[in-house]
Amino acid sequence: MLTNPVWAALSGPQACFAEAAGNAARYLPEIAPFAALSDPADPSAWRDLATITDFAIVTGPSVIPLAGWRTESVTPGVQMIGQSMSGVDDPDTVVLTEKDVPEMLELVARAKPGPFLKRTVDLGRYLGIRDSGGKLVAMAGERFRMPGWTEVSAVCTDPEWRGKGLAARLTLAVASGILARGELPFLHAVHDNDNAIRLYGRLGFTHNADVVFGAYRI
Template sequence: MLNNPVWAALTGPQACFAEAAGNAARYLPEIAPFAALSDPADPAAWRDLATITDHALLTGPSITPRAGWEVDRVTPGVQMIGQSMSGVEDPEAVPLTEKDVPEMLDLVARAEPGPFLKRTVDLGRYLGIRDSGGRLIAMAGERFRMPGWTEVSAVCTDPAYRGKGLGARLTLAVAAGILARGELPFLHAVHDNENAIRLYGRLGFTHSADVVFASFRYTG
């Protein structure tokens, strides 16, 4: 499952957020930009994908497009797993819900953690930390969820508040909720975000695989 987490999520616990056709599926557009194939080496799966979208963001160890699809962009990344880590709940972390989405989107625009849309919050538990004036300054939450595993995602801190350990605290708090359900946490990071990768290592995550985040366009 970890080598194809989006497919495992969209055909499993998060099927309610999926649009699917044969051996291809994607998240509903307002939820997340990711799509998946049952087998990225199967030309038929790529044909199925073309029936539901003409632009797809996929992730996995290695992805080569088949006939009719072209590469827009490929970003190398890493996958890390928390098989032996311990989560830590944070008393200052507050649950974030649909009513907080405007603030969450504003924080995402400032901190640029990666894809986060107006309904991404529906995918799982999101936590945030606010400053003394009530402004949202850091957050983290859950994205891909598959049997036994849930991804920690959208870990971000307002640039003015970085270096205070807020991202680490929220990562551990989100992981604590995942572990409490009897699941294991995992996460992704782009390969050149060395500070984040070192931080996740200190928190107990270990390298699982090298992956890519690849955007493809259907040309027919």
């Protein structure tokens, strides 16, 4: 399941956010740019994908697109799991909802944690920290959800507020909510984001697999 998390999510608990065709599925375009195939090595699954989108970000241990799909970028990453970690609730966090999306998008533009769109917040519980003036300065939330596992995602801090431990607090708080449901947290990081990988290691996440994030267009 962890080797193909987007497929496990879109064919399982997050099917309500999916557009699917045969052995391929994608998140609705306002939710996330990710797509998945039941078997990335199956040419017919790539043909199914072409019937629902002409662009997709596909992740897995290895992704080789079918001829006709142009590779726009391939970013190596790591998958980490929190199989034996403990979450920590944080009384200073606030739950972020649809009304907070404009602020969340502004923070994402400043902090650049990765894909986050107008309805990404619908995928799960998002938490934020605000400064004394009420400005959103850090956030984290849930993205891919599959049986037994939920991904911690969009962990980001305003550049002016980095170094104060906000990312760690939010990651632990989001993980706490996941663990409280009887699920386990996991996450992804770009392979050369050494600071983030070290932080997640200190919080109790361990390396599970090397992965790639490939952007493909037909």
